[in-house]
Amino acid sequence: MIAEIGQFALILAFAIALIQSVLTLVGLKLGDPVIHSYARAGALAQFVLLVAAFACLTLLFAVSDFSALVVAENSHTDKPLIYKLTGVWGNHEGSMLLWAVILTAYTAALAMVAKPVEARLISLTFAIQSLITAAFTAFLVFTSNPFSRLFPAPENGQDLNPLLQDPGLASHPPMLYAGYVGFSITFAFAVAALIEGRVDARWARIVRPWALAAWTFLTIGIALGASWAYYELGWGGWWAWDPVENASLMPWLAGTAFIHSLRVMEKRDTLKAWSILLALLTFSLSLAGTFLVRSGVITSVHAFAVDPTRGVFILAILVAVIGGSLALFALRAGHLRPTGVFSIVSRESTLLVNNLFIGAACFLVFFGTFYPLFVTTVSDETITVGAPFYNATFNPLMGVLFILVPISGKLAWKRGKLGRILRLLTPAAMAALAAALLAFWIADRTRIAGALGTGLAAWIAIGVLIDLAQRIKLFDQPFAASMARARNLPLGIWGMIVAHFGLAVTVFAITGVSAWKQEASAFLMPGQSMQMGG
Structure with a gap:
């Protein structure tokens, strides 16, 4: 019964997405002033229905209902609950359903925050998002149904792929999909x-x-x-x-x-x-x-x-x-x-x-x-x-x-x-040169890439810190006043600073694991040990 409810919600979401996209475009063409409210309601309905479908699939995994084909192929009675739940998207059908849920979540979020002054642009965006939703829900319904039944139901499942039995499965795919699908909104706006x-x-x-x-x-x-x-x-x-x-x-x-x-x-x-x-x-x-x-x-x-x-x-x-x-x-x-x-x-x-x-x-x-x-x-x-x-x-x-x-x-x-900018960044250039020479001297003088990467990371990091210091006038006024300016910096400025400093950290990390890694192959008997890197 749970699978059938999920299947019905999925089909209904597909139908609403398709109908909404067509009606919204027709309404905009005819100049219907209430079409925006219809589009908003349709966006929220799609989200609720797909969340319901996803909840049904999650419940099937949680109770180990092996009459559902996707559960039988990707779960096992003895698995911890976390791997049963993450197994929902540890397969093709479930992951595509998660994709569709996140897609409608973005559309629903837009419906909640959209301002009436942009009603026509937002309604068009809803229509395009609904077309995309209709395409992917059709893909689920006709080629990748997560609620297909298996008769007779086996006593136990085939288990989740061992490589996927990791806590990383709980966070990596949802975050990745939230990024992928999030760009559908900017696409629709464009x-x-x-x-x-x-x-x-x-x-x-x-x-x-x-x-x-x-x-x-x-x-x-x-x-x-x-x-x-x-x-x-x-x-x-x-x-x-x-x-x-x-x-x-x-x-x-x-x-x-x-x-x-x-x-x-x-x-x-x-x-x-x-x-x-x-x-x-x-x-x-x-x-x-x-x-x-x-x-x-x-x-x-x-x-x-x-x-x-x-x-x-x-x-x-x-x-x-x-x-x-x-x-x-x-x-x-x-x-x-x-x-x-x-x-x-x-x-x-x-x-x-x-x-x-x-x-x-x-x-x-x-x-x-x-x-x-x-x-x-x-x-x-x-x-x-x-x-x-x-x-x-x-x-x-x-x-x-x-x-x-x-x-x-x-x-x-x-x-x-x-010229003024280059003078301001002179300390960053000096720090980059010093960091590169230090890395070249300490690590391995034959690995130029390590020195260049370290110098580049220092150049970016010190450059970002110089930019921050100038914005808050760190050396031109009392420290308390600078901290007050820092608290009042726009969120976008802080985002840029954090992102660029994170880039410096990433460059240094990539340099470390690429230029200074050590590899060795050896056969060890029970009780034997091997030491590397120290």
Whole structure:
């Protein structure tokens, strides 16, 4: 009975999503003034129904109802409750249901905070979100039903994949999906803005919090996954340039560029077309990652082995989303005229360069991920693109980009003074040189990469601290007054400072585990021991 209730809720959510998207678009076309309230109610109804479906599936796992096929294949009576519950999304069907729940959670959140003054834009956004929800609930209903029955029911289940029996399963996938799916809202806003023909600083202010939320969740999800893979034997370490790992990195890179582009658009009302394109591409790359994981076209420790029908269905969604949105962009982009102007030496220019570097890095990851698939499709040859390719292309590109981080944060909008900024950052340059020389001397004089990485991390970290010190006038007034200024800094400034300082920590951590790692192979008999690194 529980499975049937969940199945009914899932089908009803699909029907409401489909009907709402059509009625909202028709109502907007006819100028119906009450269509916004209908759209809001429909968004909340979809969320409630999918939460109910997810609760039913969770209950099936909790009580070990092996008459449900997905429970029989991914659970066991003797497992601790945490692994029964996390097993809900430790499989294809359950994880896609979680995806749909998070998708409607974002739509419901928008329904709760949306202001009536933006009713038409919000209603269009609801319609687009509902179309996406309808596509994924149809995928669940017709190809990946999590409530399929198994008769006769076995006495016990096949158990959850041993590699997934880890506390990391409780946090990593939900955070990752919250990041992936969160960019659907910015995608929907971008499509709605293109339809409306209104892309301006006000639009950027509306969209930026949603982009930041999705990017934050995706960042946390990637970090949790890297931590899990670091201690899980057989997963290739914290980062192995696995295609599925790359699938999360691509939208993260595009999302990073998008956030910076939105900042320029919000302050200077420029980079309009570029910001819209990034919004479209970021969610498209999220869908591309879903296709990689669910289609079975790649072999990965992270991928789900699924039948080709599912891959074709997701590919159809991917083609519709990318093709439709890019076609609309091609038709409307010419009308997105920038109004702000800026000099070559300005924060806008450095953020534009930032976007170009990140875009190039994203393309390299995309090429390295999909080129082997292309070669396999057009020929019988099988190739792999691994760490040597990325070390030779991606890493140097990001290294140059990271050098610009402290400089960009200090330049003024519209027109900056580069000489003054370089003088302010002299202590950071000296600290970076000292850190690099120290790492070169202490660690291993043959490992230049370790010294460069350490120096780069110090350059970013000290540069961020100098920026903070100047903002709170740390050396120009009493300490108490500086602390008062620190408390009054805008939340966005603190977010930038924390993110950039976190980047410095990440660069140093990557340097440590990459340049200074030690590897050895040995056969040990019972009672024998081996010492390394000390």
